Structure formats: structure tokens, C-alpha cells
Amino acid sequence: MSAMLRAENLHHRVATSEGPLTLLNNISLQLARGESLAITGASGSGKSTLLGLLAGLDKPTEGRIWLAGEEITAMDEEQRAALRARCVGFVFQTFQLLPGLTAQENVMLPSELRGERSAASRAAEFLARVGLEHRLHHYPRQLSGGEQQRVAIARAFASFSGGDGILFADEPTGSLDAGNGDKVIDLLFKLNAESNTTLVLVTHEQRLAQRCGAHLRMAAGEITAADSLDGNDNLSEVSI
Template sequence: MIEAHHIVKEVVTSAGTLRILDDISLAVAEGEALAIVGPSGSGKSTLLGILAGLDLPSAGQVQINGEDITAMDEEGRAAMRARYVGFVFQSFQLLPSLTALENVALPLELRGDAQALDTARRFLERVGLAARWHHYPRQLSGGEQQRVALARAFASQPKILFADEPTGNLDTATGETINNLLFQLNREAGTTLILVTHEPVLANRCHRRVTLRGGRLLNGETALPVDP
């Protein structure tokens, strides 16, 4: 489903060239749940962005479903993301001027789905927000906003879901609820899940985890899947 070959990411700073990722190669199978772990500053979010086609590497290649996304222009990568990819971010990334329902429906409407609002309502019901669909993000708690973000991600029925610290801004109880929803929806849809996390419990719910340290990938560590 996803293959990354010899990924390098460098940025130029006032102190010289900084190498954020150094020769990263990995593969993620269809339907697999992979956790990317490691200390802060190790390049986890940068790698996630490159795998998702949100950023380009300085060198190397990423293929999604056999398509080389690193050879595409931004329009091509955007079209690829529309076909295959969903996102859940730590900062929720909801549009403040839209209601919960409108936030979930917007990506569906942009691709011409005539049933966008009905689909959005159905997924908001799935995450327990049937009574809150007309509220704006400022009227929702952090946990409710993240559930809207989950509904938005899964409503598009993505083949691949990328999650960057999806519970990092939430309290423990709310975070556990979001984690359960994430894996429940993932299991039911058969979606490939790639997440960045600092939480060992969340990482251990994935089929496998890999560790980044200093921009380099350590040997993969097998983590037994746990029934959500």
C-alpha cells in the first residue's frame, strides 16, 4: 500500500544544512496499523507529512498504491490525497466558521458527493455527536472537536488514515474514548492506519511500530494488536 525508499529531508538554516530525516525506508501493508514513535524532534511528524504527500523529501521516493507521489506536482498529490487519504491532527484543523456537520460534509461536497450531508450526519452519530452537529467548534470541548475530526476523516472512507498525536491535547479519559473510536472505525473500514504518538499504550494497539531517533529509523519492534 505504501512504500518509502531512502527518504532524506534537509532544510537550510542560518547554522547550515539540517538533516531531519536520514535514509528512511519502510513499507506499510494494506489494512495494517503502524505506530511511529520516538523522542520529540526525531522527525516523526515530518515523515508522516512526506508519506501523506503533504511535503516532499529532499531525496528518495514514496509510492502509494504503486503511484510515485514524489514525482507528482502539487495538483497531482492533492488528487491522490482525495482518492486515498484521510487525516486526524492533534490541533483538530476544523474551520471555525462552519458547524460540526458542515466541517464533516465539506470534503465530500468538494468531490461532488450529492449525499454529503446525510453521510456527515451518519458519521457524527457514529462518534456520539448527533445532538451537536449544529454547533461551531468554539462551542465544543476538545474531545468533541476531535470526534468531529474523526468523523470527517472516516466519512470520506479513506484507504489510508494518517493521525499525528491524535490525543495529545486531550485529558486521559477523553483520549481513551478517541483511541477506542479510532481503532473501532479503522477495524470496521479496513483502513490502513499510520499514526505518530508518544503514548506506549496507543502504539501497542497497532500491529507494528517503528522508532525514529535522530532522524534515523531503528529496527522495527513487533507490537501485538490489542482488541479495541
């Protein structure tokens, strides 16, 4: 399988009053199309910073990143945004739904911004796939936390405009109780398998990490260990 995501020698530093602070130090990885990767580590380990760089939300101080075969570190913000609009979906801990839009309107927003005529029907289809066909016209405040995260998952998968897709999830069950968290986990991996998307997941939950094909552990901005969780010694094409 060809690489959907590749990073080489990433370093990321930010300026502080006490001098440069290193957030990431010399990170390299590769993930094949359709694979899943969990990134874990304590708070402050750099895992969310790494996720943001891999998704093209920011640029590293040093190093190169390729997403869907294109080098995003060579792009400006407008070019990176266009690439994200085509093939990237996001699921966050805090759902990130717009309170003034209904569930259907939240899900259809990425497609609508691309000018797709089928945005409404596509949104309805994905809401049905997450079991919320009866909640199309409800606003986020009228939905439970678990329902809001299911809307966010539907929006993430509906946002792919065709072809390759990669989903970045940052602590997707962090705001949910155990029961709703389990349902969201099952749904996330079910849709991911059906859509053959690539999944990069930041989490502190081992039970969630164990659902992924490979697992990177981080500490102090560095990868400290890489494991295959499917019995494959080559880490499902993930390397460090």
C-alpha cells in the same frame, strides 16, 4: 496483502544559516493495506516530518514514496492533492476544525469539495458513528475538546471517496485529558477496523502505540528499531 504505503531511501534536508540540516536519513518502510503502524520518538526525532512526507504534504530531498500504488514523489502538488482527496484522511492534535462551520459542515467539507451529492447525509452518518448525532448543528466553540476530536475523526473517515483509504494521525490525543483520550483511541481503532483502512500514527504515548500492529522508533531522523506488536516476526509487512 499488497502494499498501501512504501518508502525507499528517504532523505530530507532543509537549508539553515549554518548550512544544510538533515531531518531524515535513509528511511525505508512498507505497510500493507489494512495494517496499522505507530511511529514514536522524542521531540525533534523526525516523526512528524516523516508523516508529512508519507502523506504527500511535502516531497523528500531524496528517495521515493508510493501511496495506494501511485508514486507520489513523481507528482506535482496538484496531483498529490488530488490523490489525497481520494484516499487520505488526517487527524491532528489541534483538531483543525473550521470555526465558522457546524460539526456537520466540517465533516462534509471534503466530500462537498469533490462535488458529491451525498456529502450531507454521509457527514451525518459518520457523526452518528462517533456518537455525535445530537451535535450536527453545533459549532466547534460549543463542543468539548473530546467532541471536537470526534468530529475530526468523523471528517477523516468520511473523506475517503471509496476504495482504499489511509489515515494519518499526528498526536491525536495530545490535547485531551486521559479520559477523553482513551475514548478517542477506542473510537479511532474501532472505525479503522470497521473500514479496513490503513493507519499511520505518530504518538509519544506507548499505550496508543501498543494498539498498532507494528511500531517504528525514531531518533535523530533515523529509524532505530522496528517491532511487531501482534506476535508476527515479519512486522506485519513493515520493513526497514
